[in-house]
Amino acid sequence: MATVSVPAERPGGLLRRPHATTGFWSWFTTVDHKKIGILYGITAFGFFLIGGSEALLIRVQLARPDQTFLEPAVYNELFTMHGITMVFLVVMPLSAAFFNYLLPLMIGARDVVFPRLNAFSYWAFLFAGLFIYSSWFLGGAPNGGWFGYAPNSVTDPTRGMTFYAIGLLIAGIASTVSAINLAVTILNLRAPGMTLFRMPVFVWMGLVVQLLLAFSLPVITIGLVELLFDRLFGTHFFDVAAGGSPVLWQHLFWLFGHPEVYILVLPAMGIVSEILPVFARKPLFGYQFVVFSGIAIGFIGFGVWAHHMFAVGLGPVANTAFAVSTMIIAIPTGVKIFNWLGTLWNGDLRFATPMLFSIGFIAMFVIGGLSGVTHAVVPSDYQQTDTYYIVAHFHYVLFGGAIFGLFAGIYYWWPKVFGRMLSETGGKLNFWLMLIGFNLTFGPMHVLGLQGMPRRIQSYPASLGLSFWNMVSSIGAFVIAISVLVFLVNAIASFRKPKGMEADPWDARTLEWATSSPPPDHNFEEIPVVHSLDDLWHRKYAETEGGRVVPVAAGGSGEDAAIDEHAGEHGAHGGGGHAIHMPSPSYFPLIAAAGFPVIGYGLIFGVPAVAVGLVISLAGFFGWALEPSAE
Amino acid sequence: MASLEHAVAPPVSHHAATSTGLPSLKLAMWLFLASDCLLFGALISTYVLYRGASTTGPYPSDVFDIPYTSVSSFVLLASSLTMVLALAAIQRGDVGRSRVWLLATALLGMTFLGGQVYEFTSFVREGLTLKTNVFGTSFYVLTGFHGTHVAVGVLMLLTLFTLSFAGKITQDSAMTVELVGLYWHFVDIVWIVIFTVVYLIPTNPGPGG
Numbered sequence: 001m002a003t004v005s006v007p008a009e010r011p012g013g014l015l016r017r018p019h020a021t022t023g024f025w026s027w028f029t030t031v032d033h034k035k036i037g038i039l040y041g042i043t044a045f046g047f048f049l050i051g052g053s054e055a056l057l058i059r060v061q062l063a064r065p066d067q068t069f070l071e072p073a074v075y076n077e078l079f080t081m082h083g084i085t086m087v088f089l090v091v092m093p094l095s096a097a098f099f100n101y102l103l104p105l106m107i108g109a110r111d112v113v114f115p116r117l118n119a120f121s122y123w124a125f126l127f128a129g130l131f132i133y134s135s136w137f138l139g140g141a142p143n144g145g146w147f148g149y150a151p152n153s154v155t156d157p158t159r160g161m162t163f164y165a166i167g168l169l170i171a172g173i174a175s176t177v178s179a180i181n182l183a184v185t186i187l188n189l190r191a192p193g194m195t196l197f198r199m200p201v202f203v204w205m206g207l208v209v210q211l212l213l214a215f216s217l218p219v220i221t222i223g224l225v226e227l228l229f230d231r232l233f234g235t236h237f238f239d240v241a242a243g244g245s246p247v248l249w250q251h252l253f254w255l256f257g258h259p260e261v262y263i264l265v266l267p268a269m270g271i272v273s274e275i276l277p278v279f280a281r282k283p284l285f286g287y288q289f290v291v292f293s294g295i296a297i298g299f300i301g302f303g304v305w306a307h308h309m310f311a312v313g314l315g316p317v318a319n320t321a322f323a324v325s326t327m328i329i330a331i332p333t334g335v336k337i338f339n340w341l342g343t344l345w346n347g348d349l350r351f352a353t354p355m356l357f358s359i360g361f362i363a364m365f366v367i368g369g370l371s372g373v374t375h376a377v378v379p380s381d382y383q384q385t386d387t388y389y390i391v392a393h394f395h396y397v398l399f400g401g402a403i404f405g406l407f408a409g410i411y412y413w414w415p416k417v418f419g420r421m422l423s424e425t426g427g428k429l430n431f432w433l434m435l436i437g438f439n440l441t442f443g444p445m446h447v448l449g450l451q452g453m454p455r456r457i458q459s460y461p462a463s464l465g466l467s468f469w470n471m472v473s474s475i476g477a478f479v480i481a482i483s484v485l486v487f488l489v490n491a492i493a494s495f496r497k498p499k500g501m502e503a504d505p506w507d508a509r510t511l512e513w514a515t516s517s518p519p520p521d522h523n524f525e526e527i528p529v530v531h532s533l534d535d536l537w538h539r540k541y542a543e544t545e546g547g548r549v550v551p552v553a554a555g556g557s558g559e560d561a562a563i564d565e566h567a568g569e570h571g572a573h574g575g576g577g578h579a580i581h582m583p584s585p586s587y588f589p590l591i592a593a594a595g596f597p598v599i600g601y602g603l604i605f606g607v608p609a610v611a612v613g614l615v616i617s618l619a620g621f622f623g624w625a626l627e628p629s630a631e
Numbered sequence: 632m633a634s635l636e637h638a639v640a641p642p643v644s645h646h647a648a649t650s651t652g653l654p655s656l657k658l659a660m661w662l663f664l665a666s667d668c669l670l671f672g673a674l675i676s677t678y679v680l681y682r683g684a685s686t687t688g689p690y691p692s693d694v695f696d697i698p699y700t701s702v703s704s705f706v707l708l709a710s711s712l713t714m715v716l717a718l719a720a721i722q723r724g725d726v727g728r729s730r731v732w733l734l735a736t737a738l739l740g741m742t743f744l745g746g747q748v749y750e751f752t753s754f755v756r757e758g759l760t761l762k763t764n765v766f767g768t769s770f771y772v773l774t775g776f777h778g779t780h781v782a783v784g785v786l787m788l789l790t791l792f793t794l795s796f797a798g799k800i801t802q803d804s805a806m807t808v809e810l811v812g813l814y815w816h817f818v819d820i821v822w823i824v825i826f827t828v829v830y831l832i833p834t835n836p837g838p839g840g
Contacts (some may be wrong), residue, residue: 113655180662188649188658214666222673226772235761235768237677243684243765252673625790 017584029585031115037101044093051085063474065462075458076143083146095267105512108191123593124174131597132167150238150249165228166600179213193530205270208298216259223252254305262301268405272358279355280347293332300329326376353427357408364400389449395442419499426490433483440476444469509537522580592620678769685764703746710739724802737788
């Protein structure tokens with residue numbers, strides 16, 4: 001169990017394992033965390049384009065008053081699918097892409113602890129996304145908002161919310177499994193010397209996020225099961241007439257939903273905490289403060305959910321308590337902001353694209369955080385709730401925060417993953433267009449919200465005086481779209497450049513840059529031994545007595561000398577990685593995950609498919625358990 | 632959290648060991664069970680919230696047969712003992728004895744499930760279905776969810792039992808038995824909570840009575 005790299009030598013039985021690690025089909029059987037990370041990234045980016053297109057349709061409809069471009073029913077489906085897509089199918093899996101690819105590299109491991117389980121998580125996530133999107137062709141997409149409030153979500157006559165419940169249940173299984181896998185990886189597969197407080201902040205945020213997922217997803221899972229039973233089997237969980245309570249759904253949803261907000265933004269905070277020190281050429285200011293603030297956010301994040309429900313009528317005591325806890329959570333968040341500013345202070349700043357996106361993240365997130373504190377104040381929230389002010393707030397946090405952070409990460413780690421740099425000119429154009437487009441789109445929504453424009457309404461009359469800012473907002477949305485196109489062109493163009501760049505183009509600080517770009521299958525020829533925080537940096541640079549940073553004397557800075565030989569079992573294999581056995585690819589994670597959507601369709605369209613789906617999944621799991629561990 | 636503290640301590644070179652010293656599979660199982668706690672937590676909360684909220688009968692006091700359920704609870708809890716014996720046997724390398732105890736555990740689990748099926752049928756005959764009232768809704772979904780956990784456990788036990796004949800369960804695979812055991816004990820412990828909250832703590836009948 002100690003490592004994944006040493007297989008038990010067993011003869012191949014009836015259940016032979018696939019061998020190919022390259023070529024088209026290898027992507028379906030891969031268990032390599034790097035390939036799975038790339039799969040997560042590409043899939044999430046595909047959904048980002050779809051979810052973005054849905055947003056553009058919404059903005060076209062709202063550009064002018066009294067438009068009939070979209071029917072109200074279609075409008076409901078579009079804003080619901082936009083929300084579900086961006087939360088569950090874009091930001092979460094894009095973060096998962098970074099975690100999958102980087103966590104093992106950053107802690108000096110050869111892979112995640114359970115590689116096949118990792119593949120299973122990806123496939124289950126992909127099938128969940130496809131399942132939810134198939135609803136457009138099978139009787140209507142979900143239309144009750146990403147929050148799916150009961151009893152509306154129960155009584156709606158279309159199949160949309162059934163797809164919502166089943167799709168999110170499958171996605172929840174994928175995320176829970178992945179969370180356990182990655183958390184155990186971080187705790188158990190660290191290289192020698194990599195103590196918890198020598199881990200990069202991104203790894204720390206990864207650990208906090210996985211624990212948030214493991215403890216918040218079960219709550220929404222039960223909510224979704226209850227919703228599904230109400231819709232399919234006539235139970236009364238949210239039926240007021242029978243004594244049920246729709247407010248229960250709200251509690252279950254937000255008890256998940258608020259930690260979810262931190263699940264979405266902590267990865268971006270981790271990314272920014274990695275990038276700022278590299279481009280300021282200074283260590284992160286107050287590493288422990290950043291780590292403990294992240295942990296504090298994780299804990300307090302479970303105690304603030306009812307601030308989404310101030311207008312429900314929980315009573316003044318509950319509202320006050322949650323107002324206070326919500327204001328408290330702003331403290332660790334503020335601590336982080338000051339740590340990032342402290343990192344920049346007096347730094348030797350390089351304004352490359354990852355740095356620009358990181359600074360954009362800080363600025364936009366501060367705006368979103370401040371507007372967030374304004375609706376921690378209950379009477380203020382009474383005025384703002386269900387208006388565009390809230391829409392403005394959470395887009396500043398989730399787009400200005402999470403997406404900007406993730407783009408910073410894409411530009412920063414692109415050379416690591418693909419061995420080629422993205423164009424800096426294209427990157428800067430992308431950044432400035434996105435920053436301007438973003439603020440044009442969501443800045444005016446603060447004004448619209450304060451003017452009283454309600455959310456989730458398909459149109460508005462010209463007489464309300466909302467027309468100007470809505471037009472500005474719609475223009476901004478298309479500027480964002482152009483910035484994403486610039487990124488796509490940049491990404492495609494990068495593949496025309498020759499591969500084979502230096503391993504460490506940014507002069508970085510963490511272990512993933514200690515191996516080649518892209519890394520070999522087994523990540524490291526020798527497992528590194530870690531002596532300090534920012535280990536790679538300290539291999540390259542030393543500090544003189546006067547506090548000046550100077551390169552380590554020639555011969556000492558080369559990678560060969562820098563990576564200590566691990567005295568353990570890997571050291572025994574040695575020799576350029578020839579003797580390092582990586583786990584064989586496997587069909588079974590894909591098969592096990594493929595049963596889930598079949599069960600889902602069975603629940604909606606007829607029982608036989610449920611049985612078929614169960615058989616497929618069970619066959620997958622049993623084949624998985626019985627296949628030889630390597631050939 | 633003891634594991635975390637251990638990990639913060641200066642690194643000792645465990646060659647084949649993990650960073651925390653805990654086997655990864657066991658750590659993963661503990662994390663899964665911790666996560667599973669919240670599944671049951673949410674369902675039990677739902678049941679408690681809807682206690683006494685039903686607008687029509689039958690109410691809990693109309694259908695519960697405490698002595699009957701006590702016996703089936705005893706059967707389930709006894710299976711934890713046989714599970715421990717199965718693990719102890721395999722750790723000694725006594726595959727034959729372990730196989731017997733694994734089968735005994737599975738049979739006790741199936742007895743409990745049979746008892747639950749019988750209980751559900753008799754409740755339905757007395758007019759309590761999923762759709763009758765919020766008591767029926769929250770009772771069946773909670774206990775059914777637990778029953779599904781037991782069924783999955785039985786499936787895993789029978790798989791171990793079958794594999795033992797193929798020579799795949801040996802002293803080296805004691806960890807696999809231990810993991811199934813962890814899951815099995817967890818399912819038993821959850822039943823103690825459910826039995827107490829659902830059956831033993833009396834509920835006032837609906838709003839009228």
